[in-house]
Amino acid sequence: MKPAPFDYRRPETVAEAVAALAGEPNAKVLAGGQSLVPLLSMRLAAPAMLVDINAIPGLDTIAVESDDRDGGVRVGALARHSAVLASDDVRRVQPLVTMALSHVAHATIRNRGTTVGSLVHADAAAEMPVVLTLLGGSVDVEGPGGRRTIPASELYVGPLESSVGHDEVAVSAYFPGLAPGAGVAFEEIARRHGDYALVGAAALVDGETVRVGYLSVSDVPAVVDLTGVADADLGEAALAQLEPLDDIHATADYRAQLVRVLTGRVVRSARQHAQREGAQ
Amino acid sequence: MSEELHDLRVTVNGATHDIRVPARRLLSDALRHDLGLTGTHVGCEHGVCGACTILVDGAPTRACLMFAVSAQGAEITTVEGLTNADGSLGPVQQAFAECHGLQCGFCTPGFLTTITAGLRDNPRPTHEEARDMVAGNLCRCTGYQNIVKAVERAAEIQANA
Numbered sequence A: 001m002k003p004a005p006f007d008y009r010r011p012e013t014v015a016e017a018v019a020a021l022a023g024e025p026n027a028k029v030l031a032g033g034q035s036l037v038p039l040l041s042m043r044l045a046a047p048a049m050l051v052d053i054n055a056i057p058g059l060d061t062i063a064v065e066s067d068d069r070d071g072g073v074r075v076g077a078l079a080r081h082s083a084v085l086a087s088d089d090v091r092r093v094q095p096l097v098t099m100a101l102s103h104v105a106h107a108t109i110r111n112r113g114t115t116v117g118s119l120v121h122a123d124a125a126a127e128m129p130v131v132l133t134l135l136g137g138s139v140d141v142e143g144p145g146g147r148r149t150i151p152a153s154e155l156y157v158g159p160l161e162s163s164v165g166h167d168e169v170a171v172s173a174y175f176p177g178l179a180p181g182a183g184v185a186f187e188e189i190a191r192r193h194g195d196y197a198l199v200g201a202a203a204l205v206d207g208e209t210v211r212v213g214y215l216s217v218s219d220v221p222a223v224v225d226l227t228g229v230a231d232a233d234l235g236e237a238a239l240a241q242l243e244p245l246d247d248i249h250a251t252a253d254y255r256a257q258l259v260r261v262l263t264g265r266v267v268r269s270a271r272q273h274a275q276r277e278g279a280q
Numbered sequence B: 001m002s003e004e005l006h007d008l009r010v011t012v013n014g015a016t017h018d019i020r021v022p023a024r025r026l027l028s029d030a031l032r033h034d035l036g037l038t039g040t041h042v043g044c045e046h047g048v049c050g051a052c053t054i055l056v057d058g059a060p061t062r063a064c065l066m067f068a069v070s071a072q073g074a075e076i077t078t079v080e081g082l083t084n085a086d087g088s089l090g091p092v093q094q095a096f097a098e099c100h101g102l103q104c105g106f107c108t109p110g111f112l113t114t115i116t117a118g119l120r121d122n123p124r125p126t127h128e129e130a131r132d133m134v135a136g137n138l139c140r141c142t143g144y145q146n147i148v149k150a151v152e153r154a155a156e157i158q159a160n161a
Ligand SMILES: Cc1cc2nc3c(=O)[nH]c(=O)nc-3n(C[C@H](O)[C@H](O)[C@H](O)COP(=O)(O)OP(=O)(O)OC[C@H]3O[C@@H](n4cnc5c(N)ncnc54)[C@H](O)[C@@H]3O)c2cc1C
Pocket: A028, A029, A030, A031, A032, A033, A034, A035, A036, A037, A038, A053, A077, A103, A104, A105, A106, A109, A112, A113, A114, A115, A116, A117, A118, A120, A121, A125, A126, A127, A128, A164, A168, A169, A170, A171, A194, A195, A196, A197, B046, B047, B048
């Protein structure tokens, strides 16, 4: 249970980090380490080099972009889950981020793990990739060719695989704000509080539009459009667009049942949220 | 191949240490093997059990999920740093003794550090908050009830101090 040897770099600028990654094809970025270190300890991964970004100043920002079209919030690569969860700005501008983060692991893991790291790690059982996909957010990355923005719809390409290049550093993520009158909600079912969910669902209700994103159902974040579906049919309508997976944690049938239950519940609670927001 | 060693300065329980470690040395191992502070226990070594929890710049952190090299310049508190200045038991330790909050004691260091930080941030937790404070730590012996009592008792001891 000890990691294999690796070279270690601790750059102080993003440019240095990119240069280090470019010089070693088998290098990996180390952010909070809350997913990477277990993989190394179990020797499921053995990169030749780790590029620790924790000493780069200025990456831990959480900023509201009020001049932006949809007035969202930008989270830097070193903003810990705990800081994003505690941010009043985040809660006000996009409460779905706060709702979902409270389900990410335990407080101690959140003290070190980063929200951007979780987005890039691309675990289909993780909460934040689904939130980013449902909201239509994006991740900014910096590589040898400069900076580019990857929309969430192009970020998740396969199980644990994102479209961030091996020589790119994700510098921030952008979560669009909640439109006036819209509502959001998050629900999940896990064996124990703090565990990865067996199935989780995030809903966005905006006027007539109803969209729901699922974690732990497919091997990438899955979003379905349920606009115009009668309340009683929500679960079946969602299942018609999904193919729940079988694994050691749950059978496909059980996951389908959880989708039925959670879809109605999360849409109802997003509608209530929209009403409360509208009443204010 | 000889592994490259890195010079590292960390402050642990108020004392500054300079050590040389390979990059892959987990912080939990650096504390136990390089510094001889065996109070920090190692259970699962992948972040699940909480036995290795220490405070890094005040925040509860899994020592098994950090490389020692990443702790460069950090202020660390381990269970050894929770006693009072005169060597007597600190409030959380005292509460565990009074409430029978441990049996084998393997999980205890992680609970003590977690609760110490938890009560610093929330000195008067409700019963629910006291339970939530220890939700990320596993104990195979006690059944948790006495640990939750110890959280509440520690809050009392601190309030009366
Ligand atoms: C016990 C336990 C329970 C957990 N439960 C949950 C849970 O319920 N839900 C959940 O979502 N997560 C959970 N996690 C994972 C946690 O949220 C991690 O913090 C997160 O997945 C990864 O963030 P990190 O900063 O720790 O990334 P790291 O572990 O440092 O990196 C993860 C991967 O992303 C890459 N990476 C990270 N940051 C960047 C960057 N800026 N640029 C380029 N590449 C980057 C790394 O190279 C690596 O491949 C749990 C972890 C543990 C140990």
